[in-house]
Structure formats: structure tokens, C-alpha cells
Amino acid sequence: MIKKGNAQPDPDIPTGELSTSMNIKNMQPATVQNLERISAAMRIARSAMARTIMDVTMQDPLRLFCISSSLCDALDQEVARAAGATLKQDWFDADWPRTTNAAWCSILGLESEDDMNEVLLRAAPALSLRARQTLQYAVWIPRGIAMTFALFVETSLRGIDTLMRAYREILSPAGIGLATVLRDASEIRQALLAPPLMLNGPAGALGKYCRCDIFSPPDYQHGAWRAIVTLDALKTRNVRNAATRQFELPVLERRLITPDGPYGLAVPDGEGWKMGFCFREGRAELHLYSNGIAEGENPVTLQEVAETLCAGVDSIFSGHDGDAHP
Known part of the structure; x- marks a missing residue:
């Protein structure tokens, strides 16, 4: 149960912005104990730690879109069927961490839910192909997987410069090899009748x-x-x-x-x-x-x-x- 108070100035929030007080009840004892333990280790108040966790979770536009979009939910289920896998039920299970989501938004210039919706719609015809490329042995797949696939499809369609930036900042650190990235991107472009990938080499x-x-x-x-x-x-x-x-x-x-x-x-x-x-x-x-x-x-x-x-x-x-x- 959550009780919400009136908006009021908060000394920890930049001047001109308002905060809202909330009282959270009926939390599991183990959760409270863990929160206290982490707060003590970080030397901050328990309430400040809880607020930070909620702020970080709720200020990830890409994750929030995956949670709230009915189109993403429907395509998640299509991907699960195409892969013969089970879609996880927990809404908070996401495929990428917040920093990676921020990198995707920066690379592709995603600033609004409309931008994300357009990317998802453009990629929809290639999601089954992307599932075959990456989910051959998957048993469980996270919610938001359709958006994860759509981001790669969109990157592939934009060309080699965008693809190489995504490789350097996201895909390579995740352990995905360049040969795999180029092969998968080329297959996607061919399936969507896009011109062959130009590598801009010497x-x-x-x-x-x-x-x-x-x-x-x-x-x-x-x-x-x-x-x-x-x-x-x-x-x-x-x-x-x-x-x-x-x-x-x-x-x-x-x-x-x-x-x-x-x-x-x-x-x-x-x-x-x-x-x-x-x-x-x-x-x-x-x-x-x-x-x-x-x-x-x-x-x-x-x-x-x-x-x-x-x-x-x-x-x-x-x-x-x-x-x-x-």
C-alpha cells in the first residue's frame, strides 16, 4: 500500500523541481533488511536509498516503454512463439541495463515514445528472423525482447556508421563479435529488401x-x-x-x-x-x-x-x- 502526499520542495532535488512524498507499507521483511544493510554500507538514509532505487528504475524511458506498450507486449509474445521459448512474467525483467538503454537512445536519437513506437513498427517484419539468429537454444526470454531486437534491426538499416558505433559502445562489450554483427545485419537488410550493407572500407x-x-x-x-x-x-x-x-x-x-x-x-x-x-x-x-x-x-x-x-x-x-x- 502506498500513500502519496502533496508535492513540496526537496533539498536533494534541483531548485525549481518538486518532489512527492510516499509512505510504503506491507514490504517484505527481507526486503527491508536488505535495504537497511545497503543503506548502512552506503552511509545514507534508508528512505534516500529507496528513493534512489525507484528514481533509477522509473527514469529509464526505454524500459518504461517496454513495460507500458501494448504493441511491445504483443510482439514479445510473437517472438516467444517464433523461438519456441517461454516469456518471463515479471515486468521488471529487462534485457539491457539502464546504461545500455541510454546508449541505444543516444545512438538512434530516440527521444520520445513515438520514436520508440516507430522503431518497433519498422522492425516488426524482421523480428522472427532476429529470433532465429539469437534464440536458437533459449528456454526463457525477458520481456522487452521485441524492442531489443528492434533496436538492432533499426541500427542495421541505418548503415555501417551507426552499426559500428553500436558495436563499439554496446555489442562488443556484451561479447558479441563483429563477424556476427555484420552477418546478422546483412541478413536483416536482405530480408527487408534494403540495399547491401556498405562497409565504407578503403x-x-x-x-x-x-x-x-x-x-x-x-x-x-x-x-x-x-x-x-x-x-x-x-x-x-x-x-x-x-x-x-x-x-x-x-x-x-x-x-x-x-x-x-x-x-x-x-x-x-x-x-x-x-x-x-x-x-x-x-x-x-x-x-x-x-x-x-x-x-x-x-x-x-x-x-x-x-x-x-x-x-x-x-x-x-x-x-x-x-x-x-x-
Whole structure:
């Protein structure tokens, strides 16, 4: 039971603002004891500690939206059904802490419930896809999960600059790798018929059947790069020839190219085998290094690497034009 008093000035609140007194009854003894213990440790009054906890909880716009929005509640249930998981019943179970919610609002410029509602509506068609990307083994999922997914979808749609900021400030500290972020964002953009994700790296090439982007992730050292080769889905979707399932890595002077783990594949090399690469869900991710020489002195430019990778993929697919769309 809560009794509310009249608004009155509070010495702990900035001048010009009003506070409201509340008497809270029927609290569980264990809760009161914990509150007293924490208050003593922090050397502040019990009432001040309780007020701080309530203020912090009730001044998180994103969490309050997730609690109060009927649309978010309905989409939470849709996500739970898509994932085959159970939605938690406690309203205070949220997927992100308050500081992370504040970071999302800053990155996406969310200033009102209308802004949050628009983000949720735009992302609704991709929520089931996001559930497949992240909730494969989930048993319980928190309330507000639809908004959590919507924030990532919106970030993906806004482009690489917004996506990289979210990666640096939120996703990377949460243990989510850059390769996963880029893969998931690209899948979402493709599902929503948005243009391919432009990585804004120092080099890129467009072939007949693919494109290659080379960039340096924030945690990479100088001279180390990541190359992402993406197939043109329209031109390659009907190709079923086994020859298009394995690709050789180009051999270039002073360049070392290796596949990222899941994209590595042994390919024939005379009577033996050598490391090549393959595509998974229309993309291949490779590591690229300047080998034994400073990047600025390397005789093979990053642009030449991108063009060589595209040419190698195109040469394989061009032999099966009858199986691919023109």
C-alpha cells in the first residue's frame, strides 16, 4: 500500500523541481533488511536509498516503454512463439541495463515514445528472423525482447556508421563479435529488401556475381584487414553445380589471405589438398594481412586484392551461366 502526499520542495532535488512524498507499507521483511544493510554500507538514509532505487528504475524511458506498450507486449509474445521459448512474467525483467538503454537512445536519437513506437513498427517484419539468429537454444526470454531486437534491426538499416558505433559502445562489450554483427545485419537488410550493407572500407570491388569489401575492424592492428565477399543472390540462387561450392584463395605477392573459421574448406591441389574457402548463406569472410612488409609499402594494393577475389569467384560462376540468372 502506498500513500502519496502533496508535492513540496526537496533539498536533494534541483531548485525549481518538486518532489512527492510516499509512505510504503506491507514490504517484505527481507526486503527491508536488505535495504537497511545497503543503506548502512552506503552511509545514507534508508528512505534516500529507496528513493534512489525507484528514481533509477522509473527514469529509464526505454524500459518504461517496454513495460507500458501494448504493441511491445504483443510482439514479445510473437517472438516467444517464433523461438519456441517461454516469456518471463515479471515486468521488471529487462534485457539491457539502464546504461545500455541510454546508449541505444543516444545512438538512434530516440527521444520520445513515438520514436520508440516507430522503431518497433519498422522492425516488426524482421523480428522472427532476429529470433532465429539469437534464440536458437533459449528456454526463457525477458520481456522487452521485441524492442531489443528492434533496436538492432533499426541500427542495421541505418548503415555501417551507426552499426559500428553500436558495436563499439554496446555489442562488443556484451561479447558479441563483429563477424556476427555484420552477418546478422546483412541478413536483416536482405530480408527487408534494403540495399547491401556498405562497409565504407578503403577498398571494394563489384563483380558480375559478387562484391568484395575490405575494411579494418576497430580491434584489428595496422596491416590486418577483413574481406567480406557477398554473392549476388539473384544471379546465383539457382546455381547448383558442385564447382561453385569451393574456391581457391588467390596467391598474391606480400599478401596473406586466410578464411575465417566456418568459411575454410580444403580444395584439391594436384594430388593433395590446400586451404580454400566456401560461401555460407551467400557470404564468405576472410582475413587479409600485409605479409613481411609495412602496409604502405606493399606492392599489392587492397583494391587489387578485392578485384582479384571478385574475379576468382566470377570465373567459377561464369562457367555456369546456364544455371544462373543473367
